Amino acid sequence: MILYGVAALALCLLTGTLVGELLGEAMGVDANVGGVGFAMIMLVLITDRLRRKGKFPEPTEQGVLFWSAMYIPIVIAMASTQNVVKAISGGPMAILAGLGALAAGGALVPVLTRIGTPAEPLPPLTGNHEEKQEV
Template sequence: MVLYGTAALALCMLVGMLIGEVLGVLLGVDANVGGVGFAMIMLVLVADWLRRKELLPKPTEQGMLFWGAMYIPIVIAMASTQNVAEAVDGGPMAIAAGLAALLAGAALVPVLSRIGGQSEPLPAMTEEEKQEA
């Protein structure tokens, strides 16, 4: 069953890369435009849909969670390295666009942190927990 989670991840990746390639061709760019992003969004949506329909056995879900947790940080790190290298080669406009996105994301942190309201504070640590830390 864990294998099915891996297969779902691979299928989402293939479809996402295909969408990214087609989008690159439509935009006239000789690159994959957002294929990894489309794949990850698709994986989240497919997993959520399967979970709601109760078609996602626990071992399959665990496989999807495991490979999703392993895969996403690695791909994002690789893509961000490429993006920085291309931005430096692309000149000041590419760097300005990247900085604008960074600043917009940082500005949205307080806004997003207000969504969902306040939660209960964590209970105080016991003496045993303090010694373990």
């Protein structure tokens, strides 16, 4: 069952990469534009739908969670292949797009914090847990 989770992630990644390549080609850019982002959005939507239908067993979820934890290293690896110097020297659009995304993300933080109901606070750490951290 863990293999199914990995297979779902692989399918989403391949589809997202294809969409990113096609989007880059449509924009006239020789790069993958948002492929990993599209893949992760698809993975979240698909797994949420399967979970709501009760067709997402725990071992399959563990396979997805393991590779989902690898999201940041994958994004860093993909971003390192982009030609940042050429993008910045090509004009101010790359800088404006980055600043726009930063501003939009910052503006959405208060909106996102209002979604849902407040949860119960976490229980205090026990002395046993603190001893493990010191070792």
